[in-house]
Amino acid sequence: METLVSSWFKDQSLPENYVFPPETRPGEAIVPVSKNIPIIDLGKSVVGHDHRNNTVQQILNAAQKFGFFQVNNHGVSERQNDYSKDPRKGCSLYTSSYNYDNEEIHFWRDNLRHPSHPLDEVIHRDVVGTYSVEVRSLSLRILDLICEGLGLQPGYFGDEFTNVQLLLVNHYPPCPNPSLTLGLSKHSDPNLITILLQGEVNGLQVFKDGQWIGVEPLPSAFVDNIGYQFQVISNGKLRSAEHRAVTNSRNARTTIVTFINPSFSRIIEPAKALVNECKPPLYRAFRYGEFLNTYKAVKGDTEAALKPYKLD
Ligand SMILES: O=C(O)CCC(=O)C(=O)O
Numbered sequence: 001m002e003t004l005v006s007s008w009f010k011d012q013s014l015p016e017n018y019v020f021p022p023e024t025r026p027g028e029a030i031v032p033v034s035k036n037i038p039i040i041d042l043g044k045s046v047v048g049h050d051h052r053n054n055t056v057q058q059i060l061n062a063a064q065k066f067g068f069f070q071v072n073n074h075g076v077s078e079r080q081n082d083y084s085k086d087p088r089k090g091c092s093l094y095t096s097s098y099n100y101d102n103e104e105i106h107f108w109r110d111n112l113r114h115p116s117h118p119l120d121e122v123i124h125r126d127v128v129g130t131y132s133v134e135v136r137s138l139s140l141r142i143l144d145l146i147c148e149g150l151g152l153q154p155g156y157f158g159d160e161f162t163n164v165q166l167l168l169v170n171h172y173p174p175c176p177n178p179s180l181t182l183g184l185s186k187h188s189d190p191n192l193i194t195i196l197l198q199g200e201v202n203g204l205q206v207f208k209d210g211q212w213i214g215v216e217p218l219p220s221a222f223v224d225n226i227g228y229q230f231q232v233i234s235n236g237k238l239r240s241a242e243h244r245a246v247t248n249s250r251n252a253r254t255t256i257v258t259f260i261n262p263s264f265s266r267i268i269e270p271a272k273a274l275v276n277e278c279k280p281p282l283y284r285a286f287r288y289g290e291f292l293n294t295y296k297a298v299k300g301d302t303e304a305a306l307k308p309y310k311l312d
């Protein structure tokens with residue numbers, strides 16, 4: 001395994017193979033934190049029909065407009081999580097990305113990847129197990145609220161749409177030259193929906209209308225974003241927004257990511273209820289595993305990822 005950035009960054013200037021080309025590096029431009037990405041109080045969705053409808057509308061609007069929103073009063077308990085490496089259990093600790101060997105330029109981050117559902121594969125069962133169960137139920141709750149807004153039946157995303165759940169920890173050490181490199185380059189997430197604990201250090205940015213906007217770090221809130229699969233299933237109604245992680249020279253940043261994924265063999269296609277003569281399907285059916293191969297091959301080219309599946 002390549003050495004983690006965390007173990008060598010201190011006495012170094014930025015190595016050549018972390019310098020992004022001018023068109024993709026963050027540069028010196030200041031990206032303001034946006035107050036427009038909605039922060040939704042999920043507690044309100046349980047106190048009566050009107051509040052619930054209102055929450056559904058807020059989430060749906062955010063998922064359509066930004067592909068991103070934050071939720072608080074989400075029911076996930078606050079706790080300090082402690083993760084470690086266990087090669088026997090499919091838990092992996094690596095630097096940059098799983099594709100290190102094929103990268104021309106590396107990301108300024110270390111990463112821990114951890115299977116978190118089904119639970120019999122889990123280590124640290126008490127801490128990671130509880131966290132995973134709680135975040136899973138939050139994800140399914142958000143999915144149900146979105147289903148309600150889209151006109152899909154509750155539970156639409158049961159079974160094979162959601163049964164692979166991954167937990168990743170990103171660690172971005174302080175960086176000697178944040179303007180030249182990235183923690184993660186521009187991408188959309190390949191999965192159905194992502195639930196991210198951003199912590200208190202700024203760094204997540206969303207690409208909206210040709211501009212980068214910062215996502216406000218709110219330690220007690222979860223950031224939620226729509227993945228490619230949800231864009232397809234919603235027949236283009238929801239957007240899988242492009243985003244990236246920038247670094248900074250002062251503070252290390254650690255984020256905890258939960259990816260909710262379909263199983264590899266699950267057929268993904270626009271939901272029948274969202275397709276009719278006026279709204280023909282925008283995408284052909286494919287298996288999730290097939291998409292993942294395309295996603296890996298196009299190396300973060302967000303246009304190219306869905307291209308083979310688009311119908312004219
Ligand atoms: O660490 C972050 O802020 C973003 C992480 C992310 O986008 C990802 O892991 O896909």
Ligand SMILES: [Fe+2]
Pocket residue numbers: 187188189243
């Ligand atoms: Fe992402």
